[in-house]
Amino acid sequence: MAAAATCSTGTRSTGSVVVAASRNSVTSFQRRGPRASGTDSGCSRLVSIAGTRPSVRNGQLLVSTGLPALDQLLGGGLAVGTVLLIEEDKYNIYSPLLFKYFLAEGIVTGHTLLVASAKEDPADILQELPAPLLDDNCKKECDEDIYNHKTESNIKMKIAWRYQLLPKMEARPVSSSRFGHYYDVSKRIPQELIEASKWHGFFLPEKISSTLNLEPCSLSHSYIKLLQFIQNIIYEEGFDGSNPQKKQKNILRIGIQNLGSPLWGDDICWTENCDSNHSLTKFLYMLRGLLRSSLSACIITVPTHLIQNKAIIARVTNLSDTVVGLESFIGSEKETNPLYKDYHGLIHIRQIPQLNNLIYDVSDVKDLAFKLKRKLFTIEVFLRATSDAFLKQKERLHLPPDLSDTVSRSSKQDLAESTKLLGPGCGMTARGKKHLDF
Amino acid sequence: MFPELNNLLNTTPDQTEQGKLTLLCDAKTDGSFLVHHFLSFYLKANCKVCFVALIQSFSHYNIVGQKLGVSLTTARECGQLVFLEGLKSAVDVFFRPQEEPHPLQFLREANSGNLQPLYEFVQEALKPMDSGEAAWRCPVLLVDDLSVLLSLGVGAVAVLDFIHYCRATVCREWKGNVVALVHDSGDAEDEENDILLNGLGHQSHLILRAEGLATGFCKDVHGQLRILWRRPSEPTAQRDRSLTYQYKIQDKNVSFFAKGMSPAVL
Numbered sequence: 001m002a003a004a005a006t007c008s009t010g011t012r013s014t015g016s017v018v019v020a021a022s023r024n025s026v027t028s029f030q031r032r033g034p035r036a037s038g039t040d041s042g043c044s045r046l047v048s049i050a051g052t053r054p055s056v057r058n059g060q061l062l063v064s065t066g067l068p069a070l071d072q073l074l075g076g077g078l079a080v081g082t083v084l085l086i087e088e089d090k091y092n093i094y095s096p097l098l099f100k101y102f103l104a105e106g107i108v109t110g111h112t113l114l115v116a117s118a119k120e121d122p123a124d125i126l127q128e129l130p131a132p133l134l135d136d137n138c139k140k141e142c143d144e145d146i147y148n149h150k151t152e153s154n155i156k157m158k159i160a161w162r163y164q165l166l167p168k169m170e171a172r173p174v175s176s177s178r179f180g181h182y183y184d185v186s187k188r189i190p191q192e193l194i195e196a197s198k199w200h201g202f203f204l205p206e207k208i209s210s211t212l213n214l215e216p217c218s219l220s221h222s223y224i225k226l227l228q229f230i231q232n233i234i235y236e237e238g239f240d241g242s243n244p245q246k247k248q249k250n251i252l253r254i255g256i257q258n259l260g261s262p263l264w265g266d267d268i269c270w271t272e273n274c275d276s277n278h279s280l281t282k283f284l285y286m287l288r289g290l291l292r293s294s295l296s297a298c299i300i301t302v303p304t305h306l307i308q309n310k311a312i313i314a315r316v317t318n319l320s321d322t323v324v325g326l327e328s329f330i331g332s333e334k335e336t337n338p339l340y341k342d343y344h345g346l347i348h349i350r351q352i353p354q355l356n357n358l359i360y361d362v363s364d365v366k367d368l369a370f371k372l373k374r375k376l377f378t379i380e381v382f383l384r385a386t387s388d389a390f391l392k393q394k395e396r397l398h399l400p401p402d403l404s405d406t407v408s409r410s411s412k413q414d415l416a417e418s419t420k421l422l423g424p425g426c427g428m429t430a431r432g433k434k435h436l437d438f
Numbered sequence: 439m440f441p442e443l444n445n446l447l448n449t450t451p452d453q454t455e456q457g458k459l460t461l462l463c464d465a466k467t468d469g470s471f472l473v474h475h476f477l478s479f480y481l482k483a484n485c486k487v488c489f490v491a492l493i494q495s496f497s498h499y500n501i502v503g504q505k506l507g508v509s510l511t512t513a514r515e516c517g518q519l520v521f522l523e524g525l526k527s528a529v530d531v532f533f534r535p536q537e538e539p540h541p542l543q544f545l546r547e548a549n550s551g552n553l554q555p556l557y558e559f560v561q562e563a564l565k566p567m568d569s570g571e572a573a574w575r576c577p578v579l580l581v582d583d584l585s586v587l588l589s590l591g592v593g594a595v596a597v598l599d600f601i602h603y604c605r606a607t608v609c610r611e612w613k614g615n616v617v618a619l620v621h622d623s624g625d626a627e628d629e630e631n632d633i634l635l636n637g638l639g640h641q642s643h644l645i646l647r648a649e650g651l652a653t654g655f656c657k658d659v660h661g662q663l664r665i666l667w668r669r670p671s672e673p674t675a676q677r678d679r680s681l682t683y684q685y686k687i688q689d690k691n692v693s694f695f696a697k698g699m700s701p702a703v704l
Contacts, residue, residue: 058501231533278591282545285590286532289525292495311628315589318493318621356501358471359687366655 051109058356064180066101069379082321089328104129106253113199118263122201130183223283252296269306321353343369439478451483461642465622466650478506486574488563492524492586520563553600577614594633658702
């Protein structure tokens with residue numbers, strides 16, 4: 001309980017409850033909302049796991065990706081038993097952030113972690129996780145930021161009002177405070193939290209040196225090792241339902257970094273036709289099989305831009321559940337494009353799984369951009385046109401909003417918009433919405 | 439089962455055609471609603487169904503099946519449905535090797551590509567009974583989806599051979615039906631997948647091709663379905679006639695309409 005003690009000093013009760021829940025994970029910390037509404041009968045017995053909530057849509061148990069904006073885009077969160085595949089951006093700058101958010105969320109909610117990497121020691125990865133913004137210090141920082149923007153926002157209100165109608169990606173932090181948390185990327189996660197958490201590391205160079213006497217199989221050696229490791233954890237710690245858990249049920253969060261990169265011993269990155277063409281897809285299939293029968297969720301980052309054979313990417317996408325692609329502007333001509341100057345890249349939701357459903361819900365908003373602020377990684381609806389009259393005119397003509405006319409006004413608009421998004425982003429829904437009234 | 443699709447295909451569960459291979463194919467969209475249609479259709483038609491489900495878990499198909507009015511659990515209990523859950527079996531085969539050959543034995547083998555155990559499994563599952571128990575109408579093999587086999591390292595030719603064997607046994611010998619889904623890789627230039635798709639298109643009697651809209655995402659129209667009949671016996675006017683409809687997937691149904699005639703547009 002050291003973690004709870006240190007973190008709860010000076011915080012309001014809610015703040016400390018989150019941390020305490022991560023250690024004890026008992027009923028008193030549960031929100032009444034989801035359980036009272038009782039979405040699906042199959043899930044009701046699972047609801048008592050901290051940091052999860054049942055999906056309204058398909059009754060699946062969801063976990064947060066650690067980025068509430070992304071959760072919302074993915075239909076509430078990541079379903080337990082599924083794989084989230086992140087297509088890495090070209091220089092691998094922003095994808096590790098999503099990876100770390102996912103793991104940090106696991107630590108805060110008290111889930112067991114399994115971190116696999118061929119590049120960094122999992123212990124080091126954990127050290128670099130972002131610090132959670134619990135309610136109290138979040139509020140303080142919000143106030144700070146809002147103060148900075150206050151004068152501007154009052155003036156710019158008139159320009160910003162129409163964006164109220166746009167769907168907001170950063171919403172409902174109050175209601176999801178138990179489910180998803182916000183993180184400060186400029187700070188490291190408190191050491192106590194890491195010490196209190198339960199995690200397993202798979203560092204490939206450490207594991208690979210051992211025996212090579214496996215029977216021949218078309219899977220590459222490192223993938224076999226990793227699968228066996230995961231299966232072992234799932235089985236021994238009782239994450240598969242068949243092996244009754246003695247203690248409270250918990251979620252296993254699996255994170256696999258740079259899967260398919262040369263460090264994993266996969267040669268799909270430099271040859272188009274090779275013998276191990278099926279190694280990665282086969283691994284993913286097995287992993288999917290393991291996840292489907294256990295209380296676990298998995299995030300994988302894959303350097304898809306390195307994979308030579310495009311057919312493999314298509315197959316990998318088919319075998320994963322949720323696929324999110326990051327495209328950073330660094331090094332591309334978009335970096336200098338005035339239209340994109342307030343963002344660091346685009347985020348593409350490539351695939352959303354159909355679970356227990358005929359319909360797969362696709363978000364209406366396709367233009368999403370991300371921005372790494374000083375503390376927060378934010379996802380925003382990317383606005384192509386910024387002038388009201390101009391937009392109306394375009395709508396009437398059914399023309400796509402053009403870029404050329406908009407550049408002059410975009411800066412003011414985006415400023416106003418960012419102030420608006422900032423409020424809800426830090427746990428101030430009411431404020432974020434209401435201060436736009438005039 | 440979607441009544442509107444039955445109308446388009448001129449079938450009802452009471453009068454099913456026999457001895458046909460139906461190829462389901464999807465490009466730039468998800469065609470699994472077609473699999474759910476045929477699964478519920480043949481279960482309602484009182485056929486003996488062998489479902490090789492490689493991509494999703496049993497509970498997924500079961501829950502969707504319930505929305506479409508069939509219970510896979512009861513069908514499995516009373517022997518109407520034989521369900522091979524690929525994901526679960528793969529883990530079993532991989533981590534808990536057994537003595538007797540498993541239908542998905544190829545997962546363990548180094549130079550995989552031998553689908554014979556899978557064929558034997560299908561054969562065993564659909565073998566006509568000696569008129570002892572409840573007699574099912576005709577045997578049906580349903581595969582979701584064949585592209586996964588390619589991802590698992592089976593060659594396209596081996597998959598084509600497997601389907602050919604199944605067709606010879608199920609369609610011809612037992613007067614049953616085979617339905618299989620294959621993804622169309624589109625721009626990805628997946629050579630093996632193209633071989634498989636073209637090879638199957640050549641053999642099949644009916645091709646249902648779900649495509650995403652060329653103009654991009656739309657909230658009210660989820661895609662278009664192309665229906666291609668290949669009936670050698672009919673006069674040329676009827677032969678190879680192709681029909682295109684647009685569709686919208688709803689919670690428990692799929693509505694089809696002529697191109698450009700979406701209720702949202704009119």
